[in-house]
Amino acid sequence: MDIPQPIISTVDIVLLLIKDERLCVTLSKRDKDPYENQEALPGGYIHAEEDRDCLDAAVRILRQKTGLLPPYLEQLKTFTGAARDPRGWSISVAYFALVDADLILSSANPGLTICPVDALRRLPFDHNEIIAAAVDRIRNKSQYSSLPCYLAGETFSLPRLQKIYEACLGEALHKVSFRRKMDELGVLEAVPGQTESAGAHRPAQMYRLKSEFKNQLKLLVRGL
Amino acid sequence: MDIPQPIISTVDIVLLLIKDERLCVTLSKRDKDPYENQEALPGGYIHAEEDRDCLDAAVRILRQKTGLLPPYLEQLKTFTGAARDPRGWSISVAYFALVDADLILSSANPGLTICPVDALRRLPFDHNEIIAAAVDRIRNKSQYSSLPCYLAGETFSLPRLQKIYEACLGEALHKVSFRRKMDELGVLEAVPGQTESAGAHRPAQMYRLKSEFKNQLKLLVRGL
Structure with a gap:
């Protein structure tokens, strides 16, 4: 029988900015498991009852986790599979966003960290890979x-x-x-x-x- | 509570080829509702228990619906939302594939139709939009x-x-x-x-x- 399987459906956002003349990414401290209290890309579940589509979900999640509505938001790529999330088979529709650094710094959200893209630690899930794809896209464009x-x-x-x-x-x-x-x-x-x-x-x-x-x-x- | 919602997770493939010097897309007759018996992009549910990731699902679905393993397969874009599928909130991770026309014609699958991309009828779901995105990508690349x-x-x-x-x-x-x-x-x-x-x-x-x-x-x- 060809029936839908339970698949975790999320959105992650690579929010990029320039700080000290370096391309940086915004990380957000995770408030729940898996990887509770670790820094990762701002992301969250799609809310079928309130999000019209994934772009809508990305805007909502960005607003909730960073307080920002960035001037540029583009779908990056979708990351999927059985191995990327310890909770099970998952889809993350990844977006990248560009923002003026002053906006982030003035939003003063203590849960946010700004880190140069070429000096990242090993992050949860496949977030290093997602960031690398965003940097490639930016470089290319x-x-x-x-x-x-x-x-x-x-x-x-x-x-x-x-x-x-x-x-x-x-x-x-x-x-x-x-x-x-x-x-x-x-x-x-x-x-x-x-x-x-x-x-x-x-x-x-x-x-x-x-x-x-x-x-x-x-x-x-x-x-x- | 932030818990996962039931979301329909599918893969669709835009399989392109050249016939009579025109860029064409391969359509497959749908064998079940919604849109039973109508021509649409080859696609299907992700099978969490057998697909490692969406690329794996795309390869499986292409093989099942067309008998082909095309030489080129690339993630195109992900189409999402509450409105695109009558069954409910859905995600389709779309791929595009390029194939030599002779392979398709010799595979002689009677469920397949080859149609020029600039002469498509209105297709089920947002499949016209998915094909348009694939044509844009091909044109650009x-x-x-x-x-x-x-x-x-x-x-x-x-x-x-x-x-x-x-x-x-x-x-x-x-x-x-x-x-x-x-x-x-x-x-x-x-x-x-x-x-x-x-x-x-x-x-x-x-x-x-x-x-x-x-x-x-x-x-x-x-x-x-």
Whole structure:
């Protein structure tokens, strides 16, 4: 007989941000077994009676565990199997989200930890693998899209945006070609009259995403 | 209380092939309700007691419903929600697979139908949406990878491979630049002494994937 089997259905969220010029992930202390009190990705069961779909579940869980509604949330990949959860056969529909670090730090949730993606301990379940998939996706999309802009906050200077792209890509970029690519993307606009003091340098012009690109990625025909 | 809810957990497979120079999808007649006797994507419940993970389930379901083990199988996206299945809240982990048309046609399963992706009727569930996502993925990956080669069978001429790329991309390609890109990809090797008669033209050299690329995509730095 082909009948449904009891399968644990969850959502996990890889919430990424830039801290000290490094790509970091947000971990949340688990409040129940398995792995009680250990740090892991924010996640939880799908609630069939209240979530319309998994995206809805991801938004609910993020709000509950971090207090945030991040500007960018995308389905990453689904992790499944008999071996990944000690409770039994499970599905985790994983999402990744990008957020300005200031939002996380000001939300001041004591249960949250920010950890660089290249300095993670062994995490519960297959969460290291999920994070690695998210970092791959970010790295790939940063080559040819405006994705890293979602890590930059409301307004930012071009030097700061370049540092964010570099943290996502894991490599240094040439300033002149980076600026040419940003021009080509065409998603940024200068904030009139707003500059940032930059130490010994002259103040840097501040930029923001044009309103039409706040919820929509823009792609380059040729990558960075 | 945060306890798991009963959620229908399934796998669906978008099995793509080229027929008459068009990108087509394989539909399978449903043998039970809902939508009994209607054509839909091959799919089925995850069997927690026998499938190690969803990929395993996809391979099992493809074998059962089509008799095939396709050369390329990739997780596409997960489709979820309260509205997509009349039986209740459901998760479908969707995969796409690429196969040489001759394999499908010779498997001669009378329950299977081959339909061009741009000439589909309204299908059960959200299967039109799943197929559209697969076509998008193929179109995108065909721009910069060896993916369409998996649709070409064991051996093929370059004119035939170009037709396959064109069917995937939905646009005509320039012969000279197509061949330069194939050289750059470096995944093909000529089959010694094997040619294909080509009407009034001189016989075309036959090619195959180098063995190291039979199970591994190769990417172009710059797209087609």
